[in-house]
Amino acid sequence: MKRFLICADVEGASGVGDEAMLSGDAFQQVRELITGDVNACVRGIRRSAQDARIDLFDAHGLGGNIFEEELERGVHLLGGGWVDILFPLVSSGKLGEYDGLFLLGQHAANGTRNGFISHTNSEHTALRVNGLDTGEAEQLAWLAGAYGIPTLLVVGDDAT
Amino acid sequence: MRTVSVKSAINRSSAECKPVEDAWHEIQAAAAEATKGLSSAVPCTVEEPVQIVSFFSHPEMAAAAKPFRDVTVDDVGAVRFESETFVDAWFRHQAMARLCPMLGLYKEAFRRFYELNGVKEMASEINAEFSALPFDETSAIPDVRY
Numbered sequence: 193m194k195r196f197l198i199c200a201d202v203e204g205a206s207g208v209g210d211e212a213m214l215s216g217d218a219f220q221q222v223r224e225l226i227t228g229d230v231n232a233c234v235r236g237i238r239r240s241a242q243d244a245r246i247d248l249f250d251a252h253g254l255g256g257n258i259f260e261e262e263l264e265r266g267v268h269l270l271g272g273g274w275v276d277i278l279f280p281l282v283s284s285g286k287l288g289e290y291d292g293l294f295l296l297g298q299h300a301a302n303g304t305r306n307g308f309i310s311h312t313n314s315e316h317t318a319l320r321v322n323g324l325d326t327g328e329a330e331q332l333a334w335l336a337g338a339y340g341i342p343t344l345l346v347v348g349d350d351a352t
Numbered sequence: 353m354r355t356v357s358v359k360s361a362i363n364r365s366s367a368e369c370k371p372v373e374d375a376w377h378e379i380q381a382a383a384a385e386a387t388k389g390l391s392s393a394v395p396c397t398v399e400e401p402v403q404i405v406s407f408f409s410h411p412e413m414a415a416a417a418k419p420f421r422d423v424t425v426d427d428v429g430a431v432r433f434e435s436e437t438f439v440d441a442w443f444r445h446q447a448m449a450r451l452c453p454m455l456g457l458y459k460e461a462f463r464r465f466y467e468l469n470g471v472k473e474m475a476s477e478i479n480a481e482f483s484a485l486p487f488d489e490t491s492a493i494p495d496v497r498y
Binding site: 204211233239279318335 | 364382404406445
């Protein structure tokens with residue numbers, strides 16, 4: 193049985209087109225939208241690997257973005273927060289137990305020209321690796337790559 | 353690796369999105385195709401050892417929530433370091449991004465940056481200071497957007 197990890201951020205979710213959606217009551221719509229993206233991805237994975245185990249990392253802020261009760265059946269929500277979820281996955285090497293990584297809701301790195309809500313980890317930090325400006329999607333893909341895990345799909349805006 | 357763009361990014365505050373149903377259809381199709389091609393997929397890797405430069409905007413600017421795109425070199429502090437592996441370097445960057453503001457190291461990093469008028473390797477000193485601290489202390493930082 194194949195195991196896949198979905199990392200879902202929100203700024204690059206389908207239908208999120210205004211920064212104002214990221215705060216206040218409007219954020220509930222963002223939650224619906226990223227949950228919809230996750231479900232679309234899950235349906236796609238299952239079309240090709242019906243019995244796959246699919247884990248979901250709610251990667252925006254400290255989590256709590258995904259409507260768990262609306263998820264496709266059988267998706268295992270790991271929780272949210274890079275410190276609480278991602279750090280242990282990486283440091284323990286459990287990231288290497290997956291067969292593939294899916295990145296949803298991705299946004300461009302800080303300073304990207306024409307990026308939508310572009311940032312890297314926070315609004316006030318940026319990262320350059322071997323001379324390359326590096327966003328969160330690259331970080332996640334390289335972390336998985338360090339354990340031999342391919343990143344199979346990236347979904348986000350066209351500047352990501 | 354496949355990519356799906358669900359919107360045209362225009363600027364920081366707005367973007368032109370595809371109809372959501374169209375985007376979901378595209379995501380589903382791409383995910384199915386990507387899963388089907390798993391056996392030939394290649395991991396994304398970066399050449400090691402790696403050199404990382406972590407940039408931090410000025411504390412006063414952070415307080416004013418100045419967008420990073422408006423930052424000039426005069427506003428920015430930077431720490432450069434090298435690691436044998438990307439994973440190790442990544443943890444150092446993450447630790448600095450989270451711990452430096454909390455511990456006052458942020459300010460010290462800027463002081464040194466301005467003194468040197470450029471990027472200075474000081475990873476060993478800073479690493480020594482935060483290496484004893486557990487990562488989970490950082491979860492109290494309220495202003496986090498990933």
